[in-house]
Amino acid sequence: MNTNTQWNFTQKILFRFFFVYFMISIAPWTWISNLPFEWVQDVNKPWQWIEDQLVQFANKNIFRVYKELVPINGSGDTSWAWTHLWFFSLLSFLVAMVWTVSDRNKTSYPKWNYLLVTIVRYHVAMVSFGYGIIKLFALQMWFPSMSQLATPLGEYLPMRFSWMFIGYSTPYQVFSGAAEVFVGLLLFNRKTTTAGALVGLAVFTNVMAMNLCYDIPVKLFSTHLVIMCLFLVVQEHKRITAFFLLNREAAAGTIYQVSLPKKWQRITRYVLKGLFVVLVMILPFYNAYDQYQSAKNPSDQKPFRSGIYDVADFVLNKDTIPAVVGDSTRWTNMILHPGTTGSMISSDTLFRKAYGRSYFGYFIDTTKQQVTFRWGGKNSDSLFTMRYSIPDSSTITLRGPVKGDTLFVRLKRTNKQYRLAEKQFHWLSEYNR
Known part of the structure; x- marks a missing residue:
C-alpha cells in the first residue's frame, strides 16, 4: 500500500x-x-x-x-x-x-x-x-x-x-x-x-x-x-x-x-x-x-559397543523361543545407537513403537553390572533392569526379570553395513545409480 x-x-x-x-x-x-x-x-x-x-x-x-x-x-x-x-x-x-x-x-x-x-x-x-x-x-x-x-x-x-x-x-x-x-x-x-x-x-x-x-x-x-x-x-x-x-x-x-x-x-x-x-x-x-x-560424535556406553546385534538366544522361563515372525515376546534385530538409545523388532507393547520398531533408552551401571531399559531418556519411566556380562568383544548376555518372567538374552554383534550410510558422492558417474 x-x-x-x-x-x-x-x-x-x-x-x-x-x-x-x-x-x-x-x-x-x-x-x-x-x-x-x-x-x-x-x-x-x-x-x-x-x-x-x-x-x-x-x-x-x-x-x-x-x-x-x-x-x-x-x-x-x-x-x-x-x-x-x-x-x-x-x-x-x-x-x-x-x-x-x-x-x-x-x-x-x-x-x-x-x-x-x-x-x-x-x-x-x-x-x-x-x-x-x-x-x-x-x-x-x-x-x-x-x-x-x-x-x-x-x-x-x-x-x-x-x-x-x-x-x-x-x-x-x-x-x-x-x-x-x-x-x-x-x-x-x-x-x-x-x-x-x-x-x-x-x-x-x-x-x-x-x-x-x-x-x-x-x-x-x-x-x-x-x-x-x-x-x-x-x-x-x-x-x-x-x-x-x-x-x-x-x-x-x-x-x-x-x-x-x-x-x-x-x-x-x-x-x-x-x-x-x-x-x-x-x-x-x-x-x-x-x-x-x-551432540557431535556421541560415545558408546562402556562396556557396550554400539551396532547391530542378532538375538542369538532368547530364553523365557527356561524355554528357548525360536525366531518366529509375528511372535509377541521374541526380540530380534537389536540395535544399540551411540549414546543411550536403541531399538529392536518386537511386538511387545512394553516398548515405545515407531515405524514398525520398538525403541528404548538404555543406561549402564558398570559397578553393579546392570543395564536399565527405560521408555526414553534417563528420567523417563523404567521398563526393567537386567544383569549383563561380556563374554567376548562381540557378545553381550542379559538376564533378569521382565514383566514377571525370567529372561535370558544372548546378543551377537554383526558387521552389517548400509550403503546409504557411506555418504557416497561422485563427480563422474558412468551409470545411473
Missing part, C-alpha cells in the same frame, strides 16, 4: 483485516519470552489463557466441529490450531467491518501501516533466524540412525521420509539454513526489506510446498509465513513491477522510513535493535553451537 496517496476502499478494508489478524497471530507482546530469564515465561500465561478460552468457546458455541480440541504439540496443525485460525479470521473480519463503519472518512493509515509492516518483517526475520541457525549446524534434521536404516522404506510416513532425505545431506541442510538466515538479515535492514520479502517468499513457499506435499504437520505455520512475505511484497508492488517487469526506473521506497526527530527516540531504536540482534541472532547461534558440540 502506498502511504503517500489516498487508499481506495479495498486497500483500507484489507489493511484493517490484516492489522487485526497479524497482531493476534504474531502477538508481538509475547516476544519478551526471548529474554533468557525463567520468569518471562509466566508473563505470557495470561495471554495464552485468554487465547485458549476464546478458541475453546468458539469450538463449543460457534463452529461445533470437534468434540475436544487437541492443543499444539509436535504438530502445528491440530484441531486447536485450525479452530484458532477460523475464529480469529472471523473476529478480524468483524472488527474490520466495525472499524470501516466507525472510521469511514479516514483516507489512509500510514503510521499504523508502518507499525504493522515493522512487526511482520521482524516476526519473519525471527523465524528465519530461529530455523536457519539450527540448520547451519545440521541440528533440525538428523542423519538417519542405524534403526532408521534398518526400517523398511515402506514403513515410513511421508514426513519422516522427507526429514531423513534432508538430514542425509549435511551440506544441503546447511545451504537451506543459510538461505533462511539470509532472509532474516535482509529483513533486518530497512533498505533491504523488499529484497528480504522477495527472497523469503521464495524460500518459505518451498517450505510450504514440502509441508503440503509430504504431509508435514507445520502447514498452517508455513502458510502464514508465505502470506506475511506476500503482504510485505504487495506493500511495494508498484516498485517491484516497474523494476522487474516493466524495465522502468523504480522510485525510492518510503514505506519503512520514519522520522525520529528527538534524540531519545533514535537512541531507543538503536537499543531495541541491538537487543534484537543479541536475543534473536547471537544467543540462538551460541546455543546451537553449544548443542552441536554436545
Whole structure:
C-alpha cells in the first residue's frame, strides 16, 4: 500500500483485516519470552489463557466441529490450531467491518501501516533466524540412525521420509539454513526489506510446498509465513513491477522510513535493535553451537559397543523361543545407537513403537553390572533392569526379570553395513545409480 496517496476502499478494508489478524497471530507482546530469564515465561500465561478460552468457546458455541480440541504439540496443525485460525479470521473480519463503519472518512493509515509492516518483517526475520541457525549446524534434521536404516522404506510416513532425505545431506541442510538466515538479515535492514520479502517468499513457499506435499504437520505455520512475505511484497508492488517487469526506473521506497526527530527516540531504536540482534541472532547461534558440540560424535556406553546385534538366544522361563515372525515376546534385530538409545523388532507393547520398531533408552551401571531399559531418556519411566556380562568383544548376555518372567538374552554383534550410510558422492558417474 502506498502511504503517500489516498487508499481506495479495498486497500483500507484489507489493511484493517490484516492489522487485526497479524497482531493476534504474531502477538508481538509475547516476544519478551526471548529474554533468557525463567520468569518471562509466566508473563505470557495470561495471554495464552485468554487465547485458549476464546478458541475453546468458539469450538463449543460457534463452529461445533470437534468434540475436544487437541492443543499444539509436535504438530502445528491440530484441531486447536485450525479452530484458532477460523475464529480469529472471523473476529478480524468483524472488527474490520466495525472499524470501516466507525472510521469511514479516514483516507489512509500510514503510521499504523508502518507499525504493522515493522512487526511482520521482524516476526519473519525471527523465524528465519530461529530455523536457519539450527540448520547451519545440521541440528533440525538428523542423519538417519542405524534403526532408521534398518526400517523398511515402506514403513515410513511421508514426513519422516522427507526429514531423513534432508538430514542425509549435511551440506544441503546447511545451504537451506543459510538461505533462511539470509532472509532474516535482509529483513533486518530497512533498505533491504523488499529484497528480504522477495527472497523469503521464495524460500518459505518451498517450505510450504514440502509441508503440503509430504504431509508435514507445520502447514498452517508455513502458510502464514508465505502470506506475511506476500503482504510485505504487495506493500511495494508498484516498485517491484516497474523494476522487474516493466524495465522502468523504480522510485525510492518510503514505506519503512520514519522520522525520529528527538534524540531519545533514535537512541531507543538503536537499543531495541541491538537487543534484537543479541536475543534473536547471537544467543540462538551460541546455543546451537553449544548443542552441536554436545551432540557431535556421541560415545558408546562402556562396556557396550554400539551396532547391530542378532538375538542369538532368547530364553523365557527356561524355554528357548525360536525366531518366529509375528511372535509377541521374541526380540530380534537389536540395535544399540551411540549414546543411550536403541531399538529392536518386537511386538511387545512394553516398548515405545515407531515405524514398525520398538525403541528404548538404555543406561549402564558398570559397578553393579546392570543395564536399565527405560521408555526414553534417563528420567523417563523404567521398563526393567537386567544383569549383563561380556563374554567376548562381540557378545553381550542379559538376564533378569521382565514383566514377571525370567529372561535370558544372548546378543551377537554383526558387521552389517548400509550403503546409504557411506555418504557416497561422485563427480563422474558412468551409470545411473
